[in-house]
Amino acid sequence: MKIFAVSDLHLPGNQDKPMDIFGGNWAGHMEKIKQNWESKVGEEDVVLIAGDISWAMTLQDALTDLRDMAKLPGKKIFIRGNHDFWWSGITALRRNAPDQRFYFLQNDCVRIENVVICGSRGWACPGSADYKESDEKIYKREAERFRLVFNSVEKVRKEGDRVICMIHYPPFNSKKEQSLFTELFEKNGVDAVVYGHLHQNAGSYPLKCDRGGITYYLTSCDLLGFGLAEIG
Numbered sequence: 001m002k003i004f005a006v007s008d009l010h011l012p013g014n015q016d017k018p019m020d021i022f023g024g025n026w027a028g029h030m031e032k033i034k035q036n037w038e039s040k041v042g043e044e045d046v047v048l049i050a051g052d053i054s055w056a057m058t059l060q061d062a063l064t065d066l067r068d069m070a071k072l073p074g075k076k077i078f079i080r081g082n083h084d085f086w087w088s089g090i091t092a093l094r095r096n097a098p099d100q101r102f103y104f105l106q107n108d109c110v111r112i113e114n115v116v117i118c119g120s121r122g123w124a125c126p127g128s129a130d131y132k133e134s135d136e137k138i139y140k141r142e143a144e145r146f147r148l149v150f151n152s153v154e155k156v157r158k159e160g161d162r163v164i165c166m167i168h169y170p171p172f173n174s175k176k177e178q179s180l181f182t183e184l185f186e187k188n189g190v191d192a193v194v195y196g197h198l199h200q201n202a203g204s205y206p207l208k209c210d211r212g213g214i215t216y217y218l219t220s221c222d223l224l225g226f227g228l229a230e231i232g
Helices: 029-040 059-069 090-095 133-156 180-187
Strands: 003-006 046-050 075-079 102-104 108-112 115-120 162-167 192-195 208-211 214-218
Touching: 003 029, 046 115, 046 162, 046 192, 075 115, 075 162, 090 102, 108 133, 115 133, 133 162, 133 180, 180 214
Parallel strands: 003 046, 046 075, 075 102, 115 162, 162 192, 192 214
Antiparallel strands: 108 115, 208 214
């Protein structure tokens, strides 16, 4: 089983949201992703989608995009991004999933073979360019949600399992300083972290880096050239 990741697909969700307004490289971006996906991913592989999946405002509109993704090979594991306004009510979302190979994580985890995959949305970290004093309360609340995440990991984790954590926002600032998120990742023995949210303004955030014994992967689709990253 191979594990791949991509984020920030920004699919239309029946909205008039042409992505090429953000640059010509976005023209036909999902077709580029599909081509790369189909060339890499087998039916027994796993693809992590770390948020900002669809511009849809309702679940019914988002299902248009999700049904299209169901045609692609592999198991798909999703977390919510800051633009996923259609993601409301995890029970309804799981009940309406268009494919049994879809897993929607919300402060919890799933175990596939010897890998535990967990996740939550997260938030901007202190020292980030977009972090304001008003963000402090949400930042701390999102860290508490990751405590719930790791409570669920503890219930299913077996000796020798790898743990991969998904978070939509970068879990540290551009200097890669410690945050409540990185503290929890290190405390709970996470092996790899997948995140997105950043686009052409990624600045000093590398596509892959090691910090505190954990490998971090930035997987925004445009930064990956509209392909998938393999998570080692």
